[in-house]
Amino acid sequence: MRQQMPKQDPAVRRTNFDEVALGFTAEQALAEAKRCLNCKKPLCVQGCPVEIDIPQFITLLVAGKPDQALAKIKEKNSLPAICGRVCPQENQCEKQCVLGRKGEPVAIGALERYCADWGRANQAVEPSCEPECAVKGKVAVVGSGPAGLTAAADLALMGYRATLFESLHAPGGVLRYGIPEFRLPKAIVDYEVGNLKKLGVEIKTNVLVGKTITIEELFATGYEAVFIGTGAGLPYFLDIPGENLNGVYSANEFLTRVNLMKAYLFPEYDTPVRIGKRVAVVGAGNVAMDAARTALRLGAETVSIVYRRSRAEMPARREEIENAEEEGVVFRLLTNPVRLEGDERGNLTTMICQKMALGEPDASGRRRPVPIPGSEEELPVDTVIVAVGQGPNPILLQATTGLALNKRGYIEVDPETMMTSIPGVFAGGDIVTGAATVIAAMGAGKKAARAIDRYLAAKKEAGK
C-alpha cells in the first residue's frame, strides 16, 4: 500500500503558516521505496520533464544510501527539495508509473523530498566551486525563479561565472513571493540560494533589467551571453465592473504581501494586508488554492473558491485541492462573477455571480461554460482575490529592441537552442511558455545552460 505522508491536522494547520505536509519518516520512506519494481523500461522517467533516473535513486534508497540517492537525483535536478513538494506529480512521473495502472503509483515526489530533506538535515556535501575555478566566460541570468536559478547553477558547474539579476529584494521568483510558507518553507529556498552562492554565482537583487540596466549594457560590461528567465508575473484581472474597489486583490499582490513582505506578521513587519470575514477567490489553479488557504490562515471566517467550470477541470495539484477542502475552503463551482459592488467608502461588499452550465468543448478541449439565464446570485464578500492567470511582464520586453515575441506576447526561442532572435540572448521558463510549472522552468534553465555552453565554445573556436 502506498504510504500516506503525515500532515498537520486540518483544524490546527488552518491557524498557522507552518508546513502542512510533514514528510515521510525513515520507515515510511523505506516501505514506499520497496514498492518500486525497478522497471527495466521505467515509464516514470518519461513522465519527468528532467528525466531523473527514478528507479536508480529509489534502489539506492532501499540500499540505505540516501546520500547517493540524493546525488543521483541531483545529476538531473538541482532543486529536489522544492520539486518533491510542488511538482504536479499526478500528471508527471507518477502518472506514468506502472503500479498506477492497477493500483497506486509509487510516491516518487515524496521520496525525492525525503532524500533532499535528508541531505539538508545531515549536511550532505553540496557541489561547490573554488573561486579560482576555471572561468570559461561571464554569463548574465535575468530573473531568479526556478529557470534562472537552474541556469545559473548549471553554468557555474560548467565553469562559467554566472551573475543573477533579480528585480525584487530577495531571490527565488514565485518560490519566494508566490508559493506560501506552509507549502514550501522559505528556509528551503534560502538553503538552495545558499548552495548557488557556494558555486560562485553572484546574486544582484534590486536590479530591474530593462530599467536599471539594459541587455545591451550587460553585453557592454563584459557578459558574453544572457539568459532571460523573467517569468509570467503580470496579473490578469476579470475585467468586470467594480474590480478596483478596495478589497479586490490580484493573487500576486495578496501572496506577495503575505509571503515576500510577511504581512502575516504585521505589525512586527511593516507591510499591511487586510482580510475580511468573507473571502472569495476566483479561479481554481495552484495560485487560487494558495490564496484561499492563505486567507484562511489570516483569519477569514469563510473562504470560497469561485470557478466557472466544474471540479474535473480544476487545474490545481490534486493534493492541494484536497488540502484546501480539508481545511474548510468552500467550492462554488460552475459559478462566474459578473460584477462587484461596494459601499460609499469604496470598500467591496458584494459579488454578483452567474451560474454556468457546461456546453460544447472549446479549443482547449474542455467543455465551455455557458451562463444560465436568470441565475444571478449575490455573495456577500469583503475580500476578493483574483487568480485567473498571469501574462508576460512588458518592462524588459519593451526595453529590448529586436527581441521577437510570439502572438501571445511571450519570447520566441529556437526550441533546440533556446536562443531568442538576438544572438547570445537565450530565454526559458514561464516567459517563453506562459505560466507552467517549476520543473518545466528548471528543465528550460538546464537546456539553456547547455546551449549557452555550446554557443560560447563555438564562438571561441571561431575566434581562434
Add this chain to the structure above:
Amino acid sequence: MKIIDKKQLAPEIVRFIVEAPQIAKKAQPGHFIILRYKENGERIPLTIADYNREKGTITLVCQGIGKSTYEINRMEVGDSFLDLLGPLGKAYPIKKLGTVVCVAGGLGVAPLYPKAKALYEAGNRIISLIGAQRKELLIMTEEMAAISAEIHFSTDDGSFGHHGFITEPLRQVLAREKVDEVVAVGPVPMMASAVKVAREFNVPVVVSLNALMVDGTGMCGGCRVTVGGETKFCCVDGPTFDGAAVDFQELLMRQRYYQEQEKEAFHRCKLEEAGQE
C-alpha cells in the same frame, strides 16, 4: 545606497543625497525608486527629486507622515538603505511647449522639481505656483525660483503669499495669458482641483499619481488607477498621467484602504521611541 548628505528642509521633511550610481545614470524626470530601509520594512516609493550622473548620486525628499517615512527621516549620513530599486516608472517626455505652469502642493515640489527643471532647460517659460499649509512647510523655493520666470506662493493659513489654495493663483494665471501645459503635483484633492481649473481653460494638464505600491514593477497590480475609463498600473504606465482622464475619487479611496493599520503601526512606533528615551 549610502546616505552622503542629509538636510532638514522643513519640520518632518528631509532631503537625502544617496549614492546610487547605476540609478543616477538612468534617472529621468518622472522616475521614482522603491526602497526598504530595514529587514522587516515595507517597500516605500519615493520620487527621484534630482540626480547627478557625474557624482553618481540621487536626491530624495521624504516627508514623515507615517511609520516608515518617519523612521527613514531618522537615518543619518553614513547609514545605508537596505534596498534601493530604480529608476521606475515612465519618464515624463520633455518638449518645448512654450509657457508651462508648474503647480505644487506641499511636498509635491520635490517630485515636480526635476520635471520643471528639465522643461526650463528645454527652453520653456516656467510659471511656478507653490502652495503649502503654512510658511515653514514651503520647501525648495530657491531651486524653483531659479528656473521660473514667475513664482507665486500660497498658504492655507495665510502666513505667506496668497491666503488660500494654490488653485486660485492658477486660475488667475490661466485667465491672464495663454498657457501651453499645466503640470500639477501634490495631494490628490489638490491635483483634482488643479485639473478642474485647467480644464475650464482648456489647457492640457499632467499629474503625478501616488497610488499604493508594493513591487513597483507591474507584478502585483495593487497600484491600479482608472485613467480614461481604463485600468492602468501606476508604477509602469505612470506615475505621470493626463490629469483630465484620471478618476481621482477612486484613487483617494484606494489610498485610504490601510489607514487603520497604518495608524496602529505609527502609534506603536512612537510608543517604542518614547520608551527608549
